[in-house]
Amino acid sequence: MPGLIAKESIDEVAEKTDIVSLVSEYVPLEQRGSNWWGCCPFHNEKTPSFSVSQDKKFYHCFGCGVSGNVFDFVREMEKLSFVESVEFLAKKAGVQLSYSNGSAKSVDSSASKIKDEYKNLYTRVAGMFHYMLMETPAGKFALGYILKRGLSQEILEKFKIGYSPSDRKWLKQFLLKKNYSEDFLNNSGLFSKNYPDCAFFSDRLMFPIFDKDGDVVAMGGRFLRGDAQKSPKYLNSGDLIQYKKGSTLYAFNFAKSSIREKHKVIFCEGYMDCIAYHQCGITWAVAPLGTSLTDEQISLVKHFVEEIYLSFDSDGAGQKATKRAILMCRKQDVAVKVIRLSGGKDPAEIMLNFGAEYLTNEVNNAIFDSDYLLSKLQELYPKDTPMGKSKASLDFFEYIDSLQSDVQKDACLDQLCQTYGIEKEAARRDYFNRDKVSYRFRNASTEQKNPADSEKIKVTAELQAVMTAVTEDVSLFQKMCECVSVDDLSDSYSKQLFAVMQECQKNGSFSVSNILNRIDQENFRKLIIENVSKNTGRIQESAESCISYLKRNAYKRKKMSIMEKISSLSRSILPEDKALLVELTKQKMELDFQIENLKD
Structure with missing residues (x-):
């Protein structure tokens, strides 16, 4: 094991690191006199009080008092230890580190080394998938699909869009021949945990996910064909040693120079929408990765921008996400505008049907968030x-x-x-x-309590999941109905509430008030009201989590049923049952993949 990093190496890294260039990667700076000034990245401010001295290689904030050198800055911004900060800057400066026992390495930390190895693996796999899309007969269907969506050959090359083969075992066999170890591949996130020889992504359009430096760190795959009810539209890498989806923005590596130049950014809903903006020359668009925008993702851009533009889908779920994002951005003291997509449901659809000029016009006509919210309130009240x-x-x-x-x-x-x-x-x-x-x-009716109604209701995970769909937005309940029915539920209160919501949905009277009017037990009504009140402001996020829980349970029940059938057939298998056994085994494997994906 290498010893401590030699002091001479630390001095060399500090000497070769330009503190102004380093800080400018995170905060816009302007020179005033001999120092450079910007808004402090460590606290919210509008007037620059953060000073950087290029000669002294030192920074100081006159607002919050924080100060330090290049290593301190990287430690705070990247959340690293001191050793990791030295290694981080050594790699950027091209310095080979020396250690107290005489060894020499560019990177000592095993974690940093493993991160780099997985980045190299993902970059290689992304290149293979891109080749599969562009050059092979297997990828012809996927290529035809994406070209019909209006994307150019140039944009496919830039974003390294690819295709994952339908043969789930091909990728593992190929990489083993390239001298990757079994353990290394099994922990890469590219293969199923339950079936480690099988690729996690198969027969999907692939979107490599880049970090801010342009390294491929993860993947997203879009469903192309087959039974859409059995496969999620998108499969995405979970958190990995080299990738944290909540602190990464899709296309930020391509967009960061435009964001800094224009002092604004567009947050849109997904891969295709983001790519559509870039193809139309609107290169300051990025997309959150995962179900919803996070505070960390806002923090990535807020020091470079004066305004954040929101471009989420025009459906009910998209509008809920827009309101949530407005509140999050405003709490971080960033101004917000909303792009109203009048020409279609999303930017990709508008680009395809009307072209770049129309989409650009939609962006130019974005409205202030207060105007947007008041216009939506007038539709409701x-x-x-x-x-x-x-x-x-x-x-x-x-x-x-x-x-x-x-x-x-x-x-x-x-x-x-x-x-x-x-x-x-x-x-x-x-x-x-x-x-x-x-x-x-x-609580308009709380005075009419029934004294006899005193049964304590046990809130099971299933009941909590169903109660989360009690909102004014029927689309959330519709999503729940796509994966479960009342027969899939085991809790009596869950069944009662689910049946009531179904009745309101069929009658076109889906609302919190109408749902509560159909619940007889006062203590159950009170429990539902408390749940609705607690979820205010985070309904979309909670609902998605609860729907995933119910999906997972439904998949598990189906899996158990299939396993019982397999077990029965295996005990006394007849020739005519072989085909059924193969089909049941295939169904079980597909369910395993669905369950595994929902855990992330």
Whole structure:
């Protein structure tokens, strides 16, 4: 094992690292006098108080007091140990590190070495998949599909879009011949945990995921053909040693120079939407990886931008995601605009049907987030009724809370009052007493308690999952119905609530109020109300998690049923049963893949 890093090596790394260039990768800097200045990356501020001295290789924030050298900066920004920060900068500077026992390595840390090895593996596999798409008969179907979606050969090459073969065992066999070890491949995330000889991705359009430096660190695969009910539309790599999806943005490596130049960024919904923007020359677009935007992903760009543009789908789920993202961005004190996609459901569809100019025009006509939210409130709550005014106010108060400036809060309160014809002082009183106002709306019938209704309801994971779908957005319940039915549930309260929601859905009367009206037990109604109140502001995220839980349980029940059939056939197999046994085994393997994917 190498010893401590030699002091001479540390000095050499510090000497060869330009602190201004290093900090500029994270924070825009401008030279004033002999020093460089920018907004501090360690606390929120609008006026630059973060000073960097190029000569002294030192930084200091006059706002929060933080200071340090190149190693301190990297440690804080990348969340590394001191040794890892030296190795990180040594690699960038091309310095070979020496150690106290006389050994010499460019990178000592085993974790750093393994990360690099997996990056090399993923880069190689991405190249193979790209070749499969562009040059082989096996990839012809996938190539035809993606070209029909309007993507050019140049953009396919730039993003290294590929195709994973339908033969699940081909990839493992190929890589073993290239002298990769079995253990190394089994821990790569490219193969099933339950069936390690089988590739995790098969017969899918592949999207390599790059880190900010342009290294391939993970994969996403889109479903192409077969039974769409049995396969998720997208399969994505889970967190790996070299990849954390919650702190990575798709296409950030391609977009970062444009983001810094234009001081703005577009957050869109997925791979195809992001690529569509880039093909149309809008190269400052990125996409979150996973189910929803995270605070870490916002932090990646907020020091470079003055505004964040949101471009999520125009369906119900997309609009919920837009509101959530607005609140998250505003809490980090970043201004927000919303791109209203009038020409189609998503940017990829607009690009295909109307072209780059139309999509560019949609971006140029983006509206401020407050205007967007008020327009959506007017679709939900009438302006000419006292109840409509009150409910709209309570909803909009959540946005006002997220604003970091008292001036902005006051201006947006004015905007609400003008839109709904509310007296400013009345709105102010409700804003500062909104907990009481909200309570009155949520608990209009609490005085009519039934004393005999005192049964304590055990909240099982299944019941919690079903209760999460009790919202004003029927699309969340529709998603739940796609993977489970009332017969798939075991908890009696779950079955009761699911049946009630189905009834409301069929009658076109799906709402929290109508669902509660059909629940007889007061304590069950109260439990549902408490659940709805707690989930406010994170419904989409909670619902997706709960739907995954129910899916997983449904898959497990199907798997158990199939295993029982397999066991029965295996005990006394007849010639005519062989084909059925093969088919059941195949179904079991597919279910294993679905269950494994839902764990990530």
